[in-house]
Amino acid sequence: MRDTTLTELQRLAAEAESADVAFQMDEDAFRGFYDRTSRALWTYLARVTGDRQMADDLLQETYYRFLRAAAHHENDAHRRNSLFHIATNLVRDARRRPVALQLFESADVPALQVDGDLAERTERRTDLERAMAHLKPRERMLLWLAYGQGESHKDIAGTLGLKTGSVKLLLFRARRKLANVLRGGRA
């Protein structure tokens, strides 16, 4: 994860004293919202792109675009859906850029040499990463939102820009595909 140095913080704070740009929420409200959403958003970005560094960059970009959007949100759930919708579009855009393409095809993740439960968990996670690399980005998004984050079909539809009715079928297909790969079958 990218480090934030004290120097950068001081520089940013000094710049911020000049004049604040109006965003859709103030700093205190943003802090609460960030604390409630940043971890879930980062894990979503990291698992969908398969690249932690890219997830760091996209996280910052997502919050920037969210703050700059002059959108009206009915409640916190709606606000959170908008945030994930922006993140999803950014992942799609990043995929279209040639430099990012390799990030979505990293099927060879080396296993760590550790013992006991940790080894089992690491192996299982590595298996999942390899299996996820066989899926299309939208399938990864669907599955992570449904089973990694426990989102409802309605929220998944809102985040991915799909009709609620089609989530069930798409999720079924993606789940079947991933289950087959995890069991050692063909995608």
Next chain:
Amino acid sequence: MTPLECLREADVIEAIASGRWPDRADADLRGHVASCEVCGDVAEVASAMSADSDAAWQEAAALPPAQVVWLRAQARARSAAAREAARPIAVMQALGLASAAGVISVAIGFIAYWVWARSEWLLTMPAIDPLALGSMGFAIRGTLLAVGLWLVLAPVAVYLVASDDWIRD
């Protein structure tokens, strides 16, 4: 035909989320999962994802604090606003160049017409060679073509420069 969902999916997900799956789950539920294709897939995928979600949650503990993300966004918004403010100047410059090009072409057109209108009178003058007048016409046409092209291309070039600046934001 395989059904898309099963009524017991929620039970499977709940057992996984609570850490009861598979050892401490009801024998009835385990029996169902063994025989139900949908719940079998759900158990396979959801248990892998749930374990990975816990690991990812730990990794995400080192995220930058909200203040840093806020300040970075502020800094970026300020620089975007500065570029936005500079854009009308670029547009005005493009318009100025286009207007100047227009005035020059109109002037050249008038001069060309004036020369053409008086060509007979010019021909009566012994010092003017008709062949030289013809080549002067070519020169005027070439100049007009060049000015016309410039008139079209200059604002396009300025627009592209300005829009590229905008895209980088």
